[in-house]
Amino acid sequence: MDNNHHLINLTGNSLTIEDVINVAENGYKVKITFDKIEKIKSDRKLLNYQLDNYPEIKIYGTNRLHGDLKYVDIKKGDKIFYKGEERDLLEAYQEKYIDAHNCATGDNLKESEVRAIMLIRLNSFVKGCSIMRWETIELLLELLNKGVTPVVFEEGSVGASGDLIPLAMIAAVLIGLPQAEAFYKNERMTAIKALKKAGLKPTVLEAKEAMGLTNGSNFIAAIAVFAIRDTENLLTNANISASLSLEAIRGEKDAFSKIINDINRKHVGQIKIAKQIRMLINNSKRMSIEAQTSPFTRKKKWDIRVQDRYSFRAVPQVHGVTYEALQKLKETITIEINSATDNPLFEKVNIEELKNTIDKATFKRLSEDNNKILLDKNTKKIMKAYSGANFHAQALATVIDYLKIAITSLALITDKRTFSLLDENLSYGLPADLAVDTSKANGGLMITQYAGAARVAECRVLSAPASVTSVVTSANQEDFVSMGSIGVLHLKKIIYNTQLVVAIEMLCAMRAIQITQNKLPEDLQKLGDETEKVYEYLIEKFGDYTGDVYMRTEMEKMFEIVKNNKISNIIN
Numbered sequence: 001m002d003n004n005h006h007l008i009n010l011t012g013n014s015l016t017i018e019d020v021i022n023v024a025e026n027g028y029k030v031k032i033t034f035d036k037i038e039k040i041k042s043d044r045k046l047l048n049y050q051l052d053n054y055p056e057i058k059i060y061g062t063n064r065l066h067g068d069l070k071y072v073d074i075k076k077g078d079k080i081f082y083k084g085e086e087r088d089l090l091e092a093y094q095e096k097y098i099d100a101h102n103c104a105t106g107d108n109l110k111e112s113e114v115r116a117i118m119l120i121r122l123n124s125f126v127k128g129c130s131i132m133r134w135e136t137i138e139l140l141l142e143l144l145n146k147g148v149t150p151v152v153f154e155e156g157s158v159g160a161s162g163d164l165i166p167l168a169m170i171a172a173v174l175i176g177l178p179q180a181e182a183f184y185k186n187e188r189m190t191a192i193k194a195l196k197k198a199g200l201k202p203t204v205l206e207a208k209e210a211m212g213l214t215n216g217s218n219f220i221a222a223i224a225v226f227a228i229r230d231t232e233n234l235l236t237n238a239n240i241s242a243s244l245s246l247e248a249i250r251g252e253k254d255a256f257s258k259i260i261n262d263i264n265r266k267h268v269g270q271i272k273i274a275k276q277i278r279m280l281i282n283n284s285k286r287m288s289i290e291a292q293t294s295p296f297t298r299k300k301k302w303d304i305r306v307q308d309r310y311s312f313r314a315v316p317q318v319h320g321v322t323y324e325a326l327q328k329l330k331e332t333i334t335i336e337i338n339s340a341t342d343n344p345l346f347e348k349v350n351i352e353e354l355k356n357t358i359d360k361a362t363f364k365r366l367s368e369d370n371n372k373i374l375l376d377k378n379t380k381k382i383m384k385a386y387s388g389a390n391f392h393a394q395a396l397a398t399v400i401d402y403l404k405i406a407i408t409s410l411a412l413i414t415d416k417r418t419f420s421l422l423d424e425n426l427s428y429g430l431p432a433d434l435a436v437d438t439s440k441a442n443g444g445l446m447i448t449q450y451a452g453a454a455r456v457a458e459c460r461v462l463s464a465p466a467s468v469t470s471v472v473t474s475a476n477q478e479d480f481v482s483m484g485s486i487g488v489l490h491l492k493k494i495i496y497n498t499q500l501v502v503a504i505e506m507l508c509a510m511r512a513i514q515i516t517q518n519k520l521p522e523d524l525q526k527l528g529d530e531t532e533k534v535y536e537y538l539i540e541k542f543g544d545y546t547g548d549v550y551m552r553t554e555m556e557k558m559f560e561i562v563k564n565n566k567i568s569n570i571i572n
Contacts, residue, residue: 007031008119012127015120015337017330020225024116029145032137036126040134043348047131047383051076051207056362057354059385060344061211063090066097067161068475076207094205095175101168101214102179106155109166109223111183114152116222117163118144118170120337121213127338129345130212131383139174139203146198148173151181151188152219158473159484162341162391163219166485171213176202216341217393223488224333224400230495231326231407233565235319238410238502239273240567242315243280243531244509245417248516249428250291252305253281255313268327269320277315279572281528286513291524292428309426311416318413325406329399336396344385351382397467397484404491408456408463411498415456418449418505421512429519430512442547445508448555452504455497462490462497503558510538511545530571537570 006028008019022028051063055076058064065072078089082096109117118140124130125137143149150173156165172180173191180191184198195202205213245251254260261274281287292305307313351366358366366382422445424432435444466487472479513535517525527535541557561567 157485159482
């Protein structure tokens with residue numbers, strides 16, 4: 001299918017998580033309708049007239065400086081010698097702002113992540129409250145559609161005042177700063193070269209645009225979009241791996257019954273997970289009472305199971321929390337990617353509404369100037385700037401922390417199940433360490449759990465809430481920041497860690513079933529309707545297990561299956 005035929009129409013209000021992923025990863029193009037463009041142009045023209053004719057109306061970041069320097073005026077028409085030439089002060093300030101904000105550190109983001117940031121920022125502009133020039137918006141649109149992707153580093157944002165530093169790296173490409181870099185057709189090069197190859201020219205920013213490009217929690221939102229997709233896949237795979245572990249130990253089914261999960265404790269996540277586990281293990285003979293009491297169970301006390309340990313029977317309760325945290329993040333991000341997160345934001349208002357916000361002389365002049373009321377003679381409108389904190393990412397940071405904690409719990413319970421599969425005293429007859437034949441010096445899969453345990457330990461550290469770790473910035477002007485940028489990068493790593501932990505459980509569960517199937521009577525070997533499909537798929541990929549193998553290769557293969565969600569398509 002030709003991706004050039006796929007267009008996402010930006011309205012400022014209807015962008016979806018799926019849209020962001022399609023533009024970021026799948027080559028979908030972006031468009032803005034004519035009526036939106038005309039409004040953007042008209043409103044910007046009105047602001048320009050206001051700045052030219054009523055400079056005494058002070059607007060933060062527009063004709064005044066930023067942060068703790070908010071009281072310093074920037075006068076259009078004043079000249080400054082900057083970078084070897086005489087420049088208008090207001091124009092030069094835009095470039096100086098971008099220069100000063102480019103202090104990122106760390107590794108660069110994936111191109112898809114940067115494209116997501118650009119799209120979300122663009123959608124914010126389309127709402128029409130940032131009063132950016134159409135020329136600047138159009139260039140950002142063209143970067144997306146022509147595949148010019150700024151190089152953006154991970155570190156620098158504190159999750160308030162916007163993701164200033166990473167967004168400034170994007171802005172540096174738009175204005176063609178010589179230090180800025182971009183990817184074009186899989187090659188990293190200077191921004192100037194990338195723009196030229198794509199048939200584009202850098203723009204010269206005008207009043208307010210430097211701040212407009214950098215105010216917003218778009219970095220956090222973009223990384224969270226991919227975290228949502230990856231967590232959805234992770235949770236599905238965790239449910240599958242838990243079901244395989246249940247098959248491996250010939251576990252109890254009652255813990256997943258409707259009477260427990262649907263009727264007597266109506267948490268949405270618990271109900272959903274229990275339903276999925278029931279579907280996966282439905283019609284399993286391996287999980288029957290007959291299989292549980294079969295001869296290869298080596299301890300008499302196991303003849304009557306009664307109930308399994310928490311890591312097996314509490315799957316709906318623990319995995320369900322991840323589902324609910326994920327839903328909350330989806331709700332929050334959907335709002336965020338359709339929000340104007342700039343500062344200040346503008347609204348076209350009646351002149352009367354400025355009466356108490358500007359000095360009396362200016363208001364009198366506005367009121368008497370009936371022949372040239374800011375290009376809007378009939379309605380006598382003016383652009384009013386509202387300073388606030390829509391760029392603040394506390395709403396995102398808090399729910400990101402919620403999901404971090406939930407996924408870490410998922411990793412912990414998954415690791416507990418893996419540990420049980422490997423311990424002969426906890427696994428209801430599985431061989432110690434899942435070693436096929438110790439007489440041949442086979443060590444089994446014990447050390448795979450070490451690798452998982454290390455990742456679980458890191459998850460515990462990373463799941464500490466970032467949203468309560470504010471550090472004062474900007475000379476105490478910006479005295480409470482969200483640190484959502486830290487949290488979302490930790491979330492990204494927690495997801496990776498847990499993908500690996502789930503892959504290790506799936507590997508151990510598959511091998512546990514494989515090396516014990518022939519110990520059960522043939523009529524008790526059948527797995528559940530869906531776990532059987534998964535098991536057969538995995539055995540086809542991994543083959544026989546007759547003894548120790550180079551384990552890292554096995555783990556990497558299973559990790560790719562989990563990460564890329566290759567199993568979900570083979571179950572109902």
